[in-house]
Amino acid sequence: MIDLLKEWIINIASLVLFITAVEMLLPDNSLKKYSKFVLGLILMTVLINPIIKIFNRNFNISVYSQNISRSIYDEDTAKxxxxxxxxxxxxxxxxxxxxxxxxxxxxxxxxxxxxxxxxxxxxxxxxxxxxxxxxxxxxxxxxxxxxxxxxxxxxxxxxxxxxxxxxxxxxxxxxxxxxxxxxxxxxxxxx
The missing domain is CATH 3.30.300 (GMP Synthetase; Chain A, domain 3)
Incomplete structure (x- = not known):
């Protein structure tokens, strides 16, 4: 449990540093607004991930994202x-x-x-x-x-x-x- 908490804190700290670096590099235009939104979603995912794992031990975010991708891009969409x-x-x-x-x-x-x-x-x-x-x-x-x-x-x-x-x-x-x-x-x- 302590290892999971330690890994979670390291992930959050790494992500916050990454987000800060990206925001500093982006110019002040409309792109910055959208990038902040996407980076915020990523941060929320990192924050929520351990909480979801507590309730659902088999939770894997990559499996869920692949399922969503498949449902969005089906044969009708390809046609x-x-x-x-x-x-x-x-x-x-x-x-x-x-x-x-x-x-x-x-x-x-x-x-x-x-x-x-x-x-x-x-x-x-x-x-x-x-x-x-x-x-x-x-x-x-x-x-x-x-x-x-x-x-x-x-x-x-x-x-x-x-x-x-x-x-x-x-x-x-x-x-x-x-x-x-x-x-x-x-x-x-x-x-």
Whole structure:
């Protein structure tokens, strides 16, 4: 019994010294308020632990804390966290694509004086590398003038026909350099 009392007093004294040192090191901001709360809970646990052991000889605080942790983090919580991660990733990718579309539109207006363009960007998140990867960029160019209808050509078997001209090549090269992407993922077409 004397050994338990001695151990209890040593634990309290050690903890009080530790709490004092931590409080002295923390800056005066909102973090200090929360740390005092947590340190106070730890002190209360150390103070109450021997009293609980007197009434319950099989009491072990680590077993109780593990049981609480398990009950808080069950399968439903894990599923909810995964669902939240997926939704968050989808929203982040959508925001990334929208922001990139806006940036491309501004850059095209500044550099080539082009407006009323149709822009489409597709991106995905690469988990292994923890980065976003641009899959493709499609830019539809509208010169702003009403143009005469060009002769329609139907090519069976060809999926994507790009008109090659100087402006298209310049835009492709410019976007490739500005966005640091390969030119092959950029498609330029007339509206």
């Amino acid at each position: 909810s966290i995964e669902k939240y991660k997926e939704e968050s990733l989808k929203n982040t990718i959508n925001n990334f694509e929208n922001n990139l579309t806006q940036i491309i539109g501004e850059k095209l207006k500044e550099e080539f004086n082009l407006s009323n363009n149709k822009l489409e960007v597709k991106a995905e998140y690469v988990t292994q590398e923890s980065k976003f990867e641009i899959k493709y960029i499609k830019v539809g160019i509208n010169s702003g003038k009403v143009q005469k209808v060009e002769k329609v050509k139907v090519n069976i078997g060809e999926k994507n026909i790009e008109e090659k001209d100087k402006l298209h090549d310049d835009i492709k090269s410019y976007l490739s350099k500005e966005l640091k992407v390969q030119e092959k993922i950029i498609t330029i077409y007339k509206l």
